[in-house]
Amino acid sequence: MTDTRSQATDVEQFDAQAVNAAWARKPLYEARKKIFPKRASGQFRRFKWLVMLVTLGIYYLTPWLRWDRGPYAPDQAVLVDLANRRFYFFFIEIWPQEFFFVAGLLVMAGFGLFLVTSAVGRAWCGYTCPQTVWVDLFLVVERAIEGERNQRMKLDKAPWSVDKLAKRVSKHAIWLLIAVATGGAWIFYFADAPTLLVNAVTGQAEPVAYITVAVLTATTYVFGGLMREQVCTYMCPWPRIQAAMLDENSLAVTYNDWRGEPRSRHAKRAKAEGKTVGDCVDCNACVVVCPMGIDIRDGQQLECITCALCIDACDGVMDKLGKPRGLISYATLNEYSENMKLATAGGTTPINPDLIRDKDGSFIDQVRHFDWRIVFRFRTMLYFGIWALVGLALIFALLSRDRLQVNVLHDRNPLHVTLSDGSIRNGYTVKLLNMIPEPRVIFLSIEGLPGATMSITGIDQPDGRSFAIPVDPDRLRTIKVYVKQPPDEVLPGKTQFHLVAEDKASTEMDVYNATFDAPEEK
Amino acid sequence: MSDREIDEISGTETTGHEWDGIKELNTPMPRWWVWTFYATVVWGIGYMIAYPSIPLINDATKGLLGYSSRASVAEEMAAAEAVQSQYVDRIAQMPVEEISSHPDLLQFAIAGGSAAYKVNCVQCHGSGAQGAPGYPNLNDDSWLWGGDINSIYQTIAHGVRFETDDDTRFSEMPAFADLLEPEEIRQVAAYVVSLTGEPSDPLLVAPGAEIYAEQCAVCHGEDGTGDIEFGAPNLADAIWFYGETEDEIAGQIANPKHGVMPGWVDRLGEPVIKQLAVFVHSLGGGQ
Numbered sequence: 001m002t003d004t005r006s007q008a009t010d011v012e013q014f015d016a017q018a019v020n021a022a023w024a025r026k027p028l029y030e031a032r033k034k035i036f037p038k039r040a041s042g043q044f045r046r047f048k049w050l051v052m053l054v055t056l057g058i059y060y061l062t063p064w065l066r067w068d069r070g071p072y073a074p075d076q077a078v079l080v081d082l083a084n085r086r087f088y089f090f091f092i093e094i095w096p097q098e099f100f101f102v103a104g105l106l107v108m109a110g111f112g113l114f115l116v117t118s119a120v121g122r123a124w125c126g127y128t129c130p131q132t133v134w135v136d137l138f139l140v141v142e143r144a145i146e147g148e149r150n151q152r153m154k155l156d157k158a159p160w161s162v163d164k165l166a167k168r169v170s171k172h173a174i175w176l177l178i179a180v181a182t183g184g185a186w187i188f189y190f191a192d193a194p195t196l197l198v199n200a201v202t203g204q205a206e207p208v209a210y211i212t213v214a215v216l217t218a219t220t221y222v223f224g225g226l227m228r229e230q231v232c233t234y235m236c237p238w239p240r241i242q243a244a245m246l247d248e249n250s251l252a253v254t255y256n257d258w259r260g261e262p263r264s265r266h267a268k269r270a271k272a273e274g275k276t277v278g279d280c281v282d283c284n285a286c287v288v289v290c291p292m293g294i295d296i297r298d299g300q301q302l303e304c305i306t307c308a309l310c311i312d313a314c315d316g317v318m319d320k321l322g323k324p325r326g327l328i329s330y331a332t333l334n335e336y337s338e339n340m341k342l343a344t345a346g347g348t349t350p351i352n353p354d355l356i357r358d359k360d361g362s363f364i365d366q367v368r369h370f371d372w373r374i375v376f377r378f379r380t381m382l383y384f385g386i387w388a389l390v391g392l393a394l395i396f397a398l399l400s401r402d403r404l405q406v407n408v409l410h411d412r413n414p415l416h417v418t419l420s421d422g423s424i425r426n427g428y429t430v431k432l433l434n435m436i437p438e439p440r441v442i443f444l445s446i447e448g449l450p451g452a453t454m455s456i457t458g459i460d461q462p463d464g465r466s467f468a469i470p471v472d473p474d475r476l477r478t479i480k481v482y483v484k485q486p487p488d489e490v491l492p493g494k495t496q497f498h499l500v501a502e503d504k505a506s507t508e509m510d511v512y513n514a515t516f517d518a519p520e521e522k
Numbered sequence: 523m524s525d526r527e528i529d530e531i532s533g534t535e536t537t538g539h540e541w542d543g544i545k546e547l548n549t550p551m552p553r554w555w556v557w558t559f560y561a562t563v564v565w566g567i568g569y570m571i572a573y574p575s576i577p578l579i580n581d582a583t584k585g586l587l588g589y590s591s592r593a594s595v596a597e598e599m600a601a602a603e604a605v606q607s608q609y610v611d612r613i614a615q616m617p618v619e620e621i622s623s624h625p626d627l628l629q630f631a632i633a634g635g636s637a638a639y640k641v642n643c644v645q646c647h648g649s650g651a652q653g654a655p656g657y658p659n660l661n662d663d664s665w666l667w668g669g670d671i672n673s674i675y676q677t678i679a680h681g682v683r684f685e686t687d688d689d690t691r692f693s694e695m696p697a698f699a700d701l702l703e704p705e706e707i708r709q710v711a712a713y714v715v716s717l718t719g720e721p722s723d724p725l726l727v728a729p730g731a732e733i734y735a736e737q738c739a740v741c742h743g744e745d746g747t748g749d750i751e752f753g754a755p756n757l758a759d760a761i762w763f764y765g766e767t768e769d770e771i772a773g774q775i776a777n778p779k780h781g782v783m784p785g786w787v788d789r790l791g792e793p794v795i796k797q798l799a800v801f802v803h804s805l806g807g808g809q
Binding site: 022411412413414417418419420421422425427457458480482487 | 531532622625628648649650651652659661662663664756759760761804806807
């Protein structure tokens with residue numbers, strides 16, 4: 001046999017290969033590259049410390065706040081009392097049927113997120129998201145034990161030794177402690193915190209408490225300590241949704257390459273050679289501080305949580321070099337594009353920072369800087385409007401809600417009963433809701449239905465048109481009410497009347513439009 | 523097989539099967555899968571030994587743990603009964619009229635009575651206790667044998683005209699077809715209709731009143747209001763047991779129907795009868 005390929009033919013040979021050729025295949029699973037963020041310092045870092053302090057403070061301390069509600073209700077300021085189906089928030093108490101308040105707050109949270117994102121970008125991700133806050137906290141621990149970035153990288157590569165083992169064990173032990181405290185704090189929202197703490201420590205709490213602590217300990221430790229940026233990049237849906245929230249006027253952490261490029265590590269020498277050089281000295285300070293391990297100079301990326309630490313890092317470098325801050329800054333796409341046009345002479349040349357500078361080195365007047373008025377635009381106003389509308393509706397609902405309610409269920413089997421004197425009787429199951437933590441006497445009376453009287457099972461009182469019914473604090477009382485109408489007053493078919501529940505002390509009142517059924521014909 | 527064929531590209535053994543030049547690789551199962559599979563086999567064997575598993579002709583193997591679903595149901599029922607017993611025991615020990623003065627027992631008795639009613643009573647008295655012709659409506663305030671809680675208890679426990687129970691309520695209205703002329707029966711019927719204030723022929727009412735006083739007043743009373751001693755219905759109220767027209771009344775005078783209700787105490791036991799009595803009493807007509 002002869003090798004046909006070796007023979008010279010007229011057929012053209014292409015230099016090509018299959019994209020999935022076996023020898024060129026790469027594993028589908030990309031191994032994680034470890035990230036060792038360096039500590040940044042600057043105004044954003046200070047702000048983030050503050051946010052961390054406030055958010056963690058709120059989370060850990062809230063269950064311990066007390067709020068006096070009198071002898072008939074718990075004194076915990078914020079309490080989700082699942083066993084009794086009550087939710088307490090300072091002066092507000094919510095019954096299960098009022099859960100729409102929580103739904104409303106969630107709608108507000110949603111629109112609030114839209115509003116914040118469309119105005120200042122992923123501020124939620126960068127500053128207040130629990131994932132960000134706890135990762136920050138875990139990094140503090142890691143730095144305290146294993147040292148700064150270089151030491152951590154060295155330690156990571158070093159072979160196992162007693163020192164490495166000691167550092168690793170103590171780091172993970174503290175992480176686990178934080179994780180236990182995080183899971184532990186959560187359960188205090190669901191029961192009286194001081195009692196539960198004693199019970200939990202002495203092993204007397206409900207199994208669900210321990211299970212909850214265990215699950216949240218695991219998630220905190222795994223997400224905050226082990227997975228970190230992978231949660232944001234791979235698990236969280238928000239980076240995907242945000243694309244719809246951001247527009248050209250939203251603030252985003254931006255590398256201003258219109259003044260930074262061409263970057264040069266040897267700016268002086270390059271300048272001396274007559275080359276144009278930008279402000280970026282390619283020191284990679286922005287890369288080493290990034291908790292997501294990305295380079296902001298590559299432009300907008302899904303991974304960027306806009307924590308602004310690269311701004312701090314770069315500003316520090318600019319200060320040292322005596323250049324104006326803001327090579328990396330919060331900027332809108334519009335500003336950036338305008339400035340880019342200036343620096344490239346309308347896109348005709350590569351970036352030339354000289355085009356945006358005066359002779360003395362300061363920026364020319366045409367360079368656009370952030371104008372806070374851009375925050376007020378149709379989109380943000382619309383989000384704010386909806387957000388405020390929902391908020392106002394909730395406040396209105398809160399102020400106008402009833403703390404005394406009456407629910408009535410008409411007996412359907414039988415619809416009506418003929419009594420021996422020919423009277424017609426209807427039965428009703430009446431539920432009186434005393435929604436305040438004080439005992440009350442609620443007056444239930446008939447309005448309309450001439451001649452009708454009622455009797456109530458369990459209330460020892462002669463038939464009448466009004467009954468005084470004591471109801472326990474913060475409780476619902478179910479009573480069986482029989483209403484009867486004498487034969488000479490009965491109208492055939494259905495007759496409307498009112499069952500009125502009234503607290504004569506507070507003049508609160510609730511009216512139920514009831515129906516009285518009688519036979520169609522005598 | 524001796525001639526193992528190795529695929530050149532992947533280095534994996536093939537199955538040796540070929541379809542149109544395409545050969546299937548015999549890629550081994552992942553280890554974790556295989557070990558999981560073995561583990562389930564081991565688990566399955568253990569399960570077969572521990573639990574009832576292998577069907578025999580009339581039965582199945584019992585298993586070492588002695589589990590059975592019937593026993594598990596019985597356990598659950600026993601647990602439920604244990605929870606209820608704190609109420610049932612107290613109800614068993616107190617007279618039926620005292621139950622209503624304990625709110626927790628009252629609530630339990632009404633719920634328990636309602637459940638027992640739905641199983642044992644709805645067939646005759648209806649799902650809403652509204653009754654039917656010949657079967658009394660338990661919602662109203664008209665009671666043949668008394669509407670106080672003790673009378674209701676007695677009626678439910680021992681029944682009406684229930685021959686096997688010596689304590690049963692008993693009465694029998696004579697068949698007046700044997701004692702009166704048809705014309706006289708019509709006169710009495712007209713008079714009975716007039717007792718409720720309904721219009722009827724005055725020519726019949728006058729002689730009817732005389733016959734009534736003579737024959738009927740002993741049980742049904744001078745004014746026709748009945749007597750619960752004999753289970754004699756009130757004839758002067760708006761409620762009729764076997765129909766309210768003059769013809770139906772005349773028919774009942776001539777050849778009265780007598781309903782029978784079983785006594786339930788032997789079957790349901792005293793605590794349940796007490797709960798039933800409380801439930802019926804709570805339907806609105808209890809006295």
